Amino acid sequence: MSYAIIGFGKIGQALAHAFARKNIDVTVASRRPPEALAPEALAIGPRVVAKSLRDAIEADTIILAVPFWEHREVAKALPNWEGKTVIDATNTFGVLPEELDGLPSSAFVAKAFTGARLVKGFNHLVAAILAADPIVEGGHRVVFLSGDDEDAIAPVADLAKQLGFAPVKLGKLNEGGALVHARGRTWGPLIFQDLFKKDQ
Numbered sequence: 001m002s003y004a005i006i007g008f009g010k011i012g013q014a015l016a017h018a019f020a021r022k023n024i025d026v027t028v029a030s031r032r033p034p035e036a037l038a039p040e041a042l043a044i045g046p047r048v049v050a051k052s053l054r055d056a057i058e059a060d061t062i063i064l065a066v067p068f069w070e071h072r073e074v075a076k077a078l079p080n081w082e083g084k085t086v087i088d089a090t091n092t093f094g095v096l097p098e099e100l101d102g103l104p105s106s107a108f109v110a111k112a113f114t115g116a117r118l119v120k121g122f123n124h125l126v127a128a129i130l131a132a133d134p135i136v137e138g139g140h141r142v143v144f145l146s147g148d149d150e151d152a153i154a155p156v157a158d159l160a161k162q163l164g165f166a167p168v169k170l171g172k173l174n175e176g177g178a179l180v181h182a183r184g185r186t187w188g189p190l191i192f193q194d195l196f197k198k199d200q
């Protein structure tokens with residue numbers, strides 16, 4: 001598997017730290033050229049490599065860590081995303097449900113990435129917590145995963161485990177996934193819940 005993080009702000013960098021901690025290769029990209037991102041990327045770890053957006057999206061798993069409406073710009077980078085998994089880490093607090101055609105925000109994002117398998121995840125914690133070591137005494141920090149394609153969730157759960165998190169699958173976006181979606185100015189009840197799963 002190859003991984004890219006699109007968006008190298010607070011969440012993108014937090015996730016880059018998680019990859020670096022486990023020595024897993026990851027590409028990072030934003031609208032800025034790779035040379036502009038390279039010093040920060042290198043400071044996080046030697047396996048965090050800045051690339052252009054076009055080169056980064058060659059990865060088979062792409063984590064979306066851009067401001068919500070920017071997903072549309074990222075999606076335009078390919079006419080078809082077949083064969084790729086998009087992990088949606090964006091949130092939509094304050095966006096009216098009508099603006100999303102009444103859909104959960106990640107289902108709205110999925111429409112833009114034609115052909116991709118979409119999983120919502122890594123969106124429920126503030127960046128500083130997401131950046132911290134997810135392994136603490138007695139347990140692993142929980143990340144919630146949801147999506148309408150169950151087969152797509154399993155490899156993302158594997159990635160979460162490799163990064164040291166404890167993945168908890170919530171099911172479909174409009175079912176368990178609703179717990180980690182903002183709707184209008186209301187956060188889903190699991191957003192910001194920093195939970196740990198004890199080693200069994």
Ligand SMILES: NC(=O)c1ccc[n+]([C@@H]2O[C@H](COP(=O)([O-])OP(=O)(O)OC[C@H]3O[C@@H](n4cnc5c(N)ncnc54)[C@H](OP(=O)(O)O)[C@@H]3O)[C@@H](O)[C@H]2O)c1
Nearest residue numbers: 007008009010011030031032065068070073090091126127
């Ligand atoms: N901050 C948090 O604690 C937190 C927690 C959970 C979820 N989230 C969600 O995560 C997403 C990112 O939040 P953030 O706080 O990390 O934002 P941020 O610090 O503002 O970073 C956004 C990043 O996206 C890049 N970007 C913007 N438009 C882009 C485009 N069209 N193509 C490629 N890159 C683009 C920006 O870089 P350039 O300007 O160089 O393009 C920047 O690196 C948001 O949807 C937010 O709701 C945030």
